[in-house]
Amino acid sequence: MVFENPVVKEIVEKYRVVWALNHAMGLMGWDSETYMPRAGVQERALARAELSVLSQKLLLRDELVSLVEKAKGLEGLNDYEAGLIRVLDREISIMKKLPPEHVYEFSRVTQEAFEAWRKAREKDDFEIFKPYLEKIVELARKTAEYLGYEEHPYNALLDLYEEGLRIRDMDAVYNAIIPWSRKVLDKVLEEGYFPQNHELEKVKYERGPMERVNKEVLDLLGYPWDRARLDVSPHPFTISLGIRDVRITTRYEGVDFRNTIYSVVHEFGHALYELQIDEALMATPLATGVSMGVHESQSRFWENIIGRSRAFIRHLKPILDKHLDFTRKYDEEELYKYVNIVRPSLIRVEADEVTYNFHTYLRYELEKQLIAGEIKVDDLPELWSDYMEKLLGVRPKSHKEGVLQDVHWSHGSIGYFPTYTLGNVLAAQVRAVADRELGGLYKRVAEGDFASIREFLREKIHKYGSTYPPKKLVEKATGEPVNPEYFNKYLQEKFLSKSI
């Protein structure tokens, strides 16, 4: 039994209604992104807004809050019990610190901002989005004030997405990886082994055969179809409704087929984390991945570290050749190059492993300064373009390719971008441990022994759910705190030595 203490057991009982409501809302969210008729959007938004308020009320019930308070003073709790109290206490304290008027205002502004962002992006006119973004920055600053922080208000926002993450942590990561990534990029561009373009990018495909490819890729990785689904949505995502019901999506753009496959492999990584949580944690606040950064490390591990390796391409090629007629004339090395195109580009979501972190770095630096009031929203487009040019040598010709490309700010998500890079860095760190403990990660991949890799991740990371705070989980799983040198070493091996 993971929960033995009677107070903790009572908390689990009292929490269940919150879990149940979140379960239902999760299903509504999944449906909104996949099968809901488009015209249903208004009623769905109304229903979800009402239910989120209800969920908050249920969480802040006196009987639950006072039990959590009581449990905080208990000694001798096991790790799961202590974790459960930590997670609930954190959730309750965040919700208590933010006044309802602020939460309401935030939700109202971001709803309007999303529409404004869409329109601004369509018309390539930053002025349409500007007043909303100004309001969002102001609200984010207020959020930081309500939550409290040390040293810098941005720290409070980082902490919302990644418990315990601070500017000093991310500065250390970026200071370690950005200069080295630049060197690797220069060398890669000079050598030309990893191409900047590939003719396969232009080849059109039919959706039917590609769906069969994706299904077979998931079979290969060991996707449990009795507990998981694959559907289609405009933006690929993963949602866990429970440990035995996890759903991923991909999209079919009809061209440049690596995108749909690698979305699937990426989301598989997210899904596997949720699927491999210890079932004893079912229907508790611990039954979910612990943070955005740790979650992204799992998706990046499968997508990049495994999926874009030569050892994996060996398995992918026969699947492609079986369902698609146009891949047969390309050998494994040529397919490997196609999925590992390296080019300095303007768009984050299209960025490769070498250039990706420049994109989050730019946003991270701008966000810090925005929140500190050191720069103005008005100056963003220009600052963005200058910074892009300085980092990657490319300059947006439109706002669509620059400051208006991401949806995140319109959702009010400030402090989120750095967790993508934290994920990349952690994935490389996990790879080093996997290599050691599995007797060679790529040997296992080459053998098609994905079961051992899944098991390794289950034991090291997945089974705990949110039991340990992210920093502690990383130390427990890898034997040390976040160490960006593993990422640098990975880039070296893959893109300079070409040995992966």
Ligand code: MG
């Ligand atoms: Mg992801």
